[in-house]
Amino acid sequence: MAKSVEEFNKKRLRSSNITVVVSIALVLFLLGLMGLILINAQKYSDYLKEQLVVNAYFEENYDIKDSAKIAKQEAVAVELINKMEAVKRTKYITKKMATAEAKKSLGIDTEALFEEDIYPASVEVSLKAGYTDSIKTANVLKELKAIPGIKEVKNDTDSQKIYDNLNKILKWILGFCVLFLVLAIVLINNSIRLKVFSKRFIIKTMQLVGAKRRFILTPFIKEALILGLLGAVIGLSALFGVWYYFTTAIKTPFVQDTNQYIWLVISIFGVGLFITVLSTIIATWRFLKSNVDDLYYS
Numbered sequence: 001m002a003k004s005v006e007e008f009n010k011k012r013l014r015s016s017n018i019t020v021v022v023s024i025a026l027v028l029f030l031l032g033l034m035g036l037i038l039i040n041a042q043k044y045s046d047y048l049k050e051q052l053v054v055n056a057y058f059e060e061n062y063d064i065k066d067s068a069k070i071a072k073q074e075a076v077a078v079e080l081i082n083k084m085e086a087v088k089r090t091k092y093i094t095k096k097m098a099t100a101e102a103k104k105s106l107g108i109d110t111e112a113l114f115e116e117d118i119y120p121a122s123v124e125v126s127l128k129a130g131y132t133d134s135i136k137t138a139n140v141l142k143e144l145k146a147i148p149g150i151k152e153v154k155n156d157t158d159s160q161k162i163y164d165n166l167n168k169i170l171k172w173i174l175g176f177c178v179l180f181l182v183l184a185i186v187l188i189n190n191s192i193r194l195k196v197f198s199k200r201f202i203i204k205t206m207q208l209v210g211a212k213r214r215f216i217l218t219p220f221i222k223e224a225l226i227l228g229l230l231g232a233v234i235g236l237s238a239l240f241g242v243w244y245y246f247t248t249a250i251k252t253p254f255v256q257d258t259n260q261y262i263w264l265v266i267s268i269f270g271v272g273l274f275i276t277v278l279s280t281i282i283a284t285w286r287f288l289k290s291n292v293d294d295l296y297y298s
Contacts, residue, residue, distance in 0.1 A: 016195050023191040024231025027184045028272050032239040034177045035264045046129035053124050054155040056144045060120035077149040086131035086140045091124040192279035200287045220284050228276030232269045
């Protein structure tokens, strides 16, 4: 009879551990998935933002004998633009290149309508992702206008609105990630509390026979570390398995930024272990402070 009771308790304990590990793994898997979405959303947003092009136009009306001087001035201007902190890359377009581009856009092969290069030389300036909001872009435009030789600066207003909206979308995604982190803490905490609750009589018995609180807490903390570690490993394995399948299906690199992925893994392990250990300590401490009669009504 005693043996059957002992086997029943072992099975119940094993079942409880499996439930906790699965709960931790599932929550960390979903949390990691949100992290991957946030990382890649940020990278895609940065890529789109860096497509914002500001056009800086040079003086077009000058005497032909000053061509060499103007060419030198334009080269100096391009060099100054490249040194600007906000600039990602530049493309210098000569008057001949501008005329050729105009012909291509209009579908004209003949020289009849283009007896001379009527379009000014210019520089296409691509800004870094952090400088594409309205205020910073306006400041960049002022800096470009102040460069000697630059006559006019233009940017695509419609594109600017799109990039401003991208920031709002990223904030919403970040908000959902924070919300999901809170839900993860609550779910893991509840799983741990149920596990500790099933051992409340053992905790109180050890305390009544003279065991110190630290002595009672130690095995629970060790077990929590093991369960948290197992849950994190299973959750991350499932996460990167799904991510590998997804990236293979859409033919994109599995890892786009090694440092961010490493930090994601560290964060998932950290969150899993921290929440599991903290929840275990709080739940165990509650029963250590309670009276024997409270165990029947907790």
